[in-house]
Amino acid sequence: MILGRERLDAAPVGCAGLLVIGDPHVSSRRPGRRKDPDWPAPVLAKLEHCVVLANSRDLAPLLLGDLFERPVEPDESLKSRLIRILKGFRHRPVANVGNHDIRHTRLSDGDSLAMLAVSDVLDAVPESGPAAHYRADGRLIGLGATPFGQAIPSEARGLFSGAESVVWLTHHDLAFGAGYPGAVPPQAIRGCALALNGHVHKRHAPVRIGDTLWVNPGTVTRGSVDLVAHVPAAVVLSGDLSLSEERLPHVADVFDLTGRQVAADASPEAIGRVESAFVSLLQAETATDLARSDDGALIREEIEAKFVRDETPEPVRAAIRSLVAAAVAKRGA
Template sequence: MSPRATRYAGILFIGDPHVCASPPGFRLDDYGRAVMEKLRFCLETARQRECLPIILGDLFHVPRDNPNGLLVSLMELFRDEVPWVLVGNHDKHEARLTRDVSLAVLAAAGVVRLLEDAGPVEVVCVAQRRVLIGAAPDWTRLPDRVERNGVDCVIWVTHLDLRFPGYEAGKTDLREIPGIDLVVNGHIHTPKPLQVRGGTMWANPGSIVRISRSVQARDTRPAVVIWRPGAEGLETVPVPHAPFHEVFPPLDEGYEESRETVDESMFIRGLENLAIRKTSEGVGLRSFLEMNLNREDPVDRLVYELYEEIMTDG
């Protein structure tokens, strides 16, 4: 591969690779080899089309204890292109990006550009346009507005539970964010149609791998998307993949598609974060419950009443 570009013709977005040496879930194939081939295809496509490659979180399926051979293979693959990598929930150990997680090792080796903080990242030149790229990694918030400061376009990459139509597990509504032209989200594995809210377009290209044995996975065609200035929408580039029946056992007869959900409850992940930043007075927990519980829901109301009872008795 040639040295990575400093000026680009576009941006290529890669959804949740979930790199892992062992097959996750019900996968029957050589998953480690398959996902590396997909990443190689993505980076080669980015090189050929002169695109900046951005991975939308969850580069790894498990945060730590990945084999050294796997890390070396990723270093060799990433060394020339140096993709930008957003931090996802699977990349963190106990809800934190610690120095001993695999993603931190790649960052220390200089083979990835790590996007671990929320906010503006950098202005890059794309087809002679000044493009501000911002980030909202796992468990952060989108900005209310962004000052453009003379740039031609603003793109935000996210790893969040966004409420796309048909995705009932979403926690954050799509809305116009003044100053942001495009939001490209990871985390939700199933591709979603583009949505427009005012001057902000929302995209969710989906994961380049299929983890779950489900109707959604059976019907999904993994792909990456490319953004170019002036183009209408995003270009979809299919990622080579094996047929569903070669990757998973057959779905049971009469299998019914369940409601699409993320692999981890945002509520549980929030409690994990609280466990790290806990206070003896329970103030953090009270604030968390007030933000996440619906007092009109009987179950949520019971949870809050139990909290108040415990704190009062204490």
């Protein structure tokens, strides 16, 4: 269901703990540099493993957001496969809403995540606030969540009557250690002992801010080469809020690193072949870069690198990214 107060008004879900799953990004479209012969089999296999793990240890699953790579997944067969997997959980998953799950600023009926929610495959949290409560290993835990683009609360005291601890899910650009442009430092949520963030795909060391321990488990799907060293893992949260990592089955060598691990050719002849205009990247109707990857990842890499080299203003970057997205969508139609 799309949650209101239904889970809060019902009895707490009894379980041994919670299983936290970061950003699956399920999609029929293979990420550009992944070289898996059968996509999205690796993503679905990880979710199937999570089902077995959760059921064998009586864990209630939590999805940190971006269950889907695109707000509207066009492959009906893939959605059917995903539904079968999610229905395998003994406890129905609670899903926070990520930026990839929504076409607009809020979850809406046209989004694939909403379809799963109204089909009672999972419970989606559409608005920031209290979402559910669990009796994990005999201890009452209140669960809140804030979808992407909504304000993370600074106060959680008094939101869950009788709860021994409060856990909050977020899906935001938060700076854990070395941040990146646009990221903001996590802030304390008074009365919340633990906050679990999606959206940031690399795993980071936990950070304590005031009352709140902030944890960023990272994605379970390595979709870009900056995650080449990332080990996909779910996180088990016990009733006493202790955390343990459960590594998921994966293959280490999954990226085509052609052009990423060789020295650059600095000869005058090579330099002379490099065109300086962005239009040269966007005009290739036959073009190898867009054709070589399902999602345009390779041409995006080239463009982003040029942005950095040329210190391109952000409004220009946004316009060019929009053009590339439209071109990729047109090819995939």
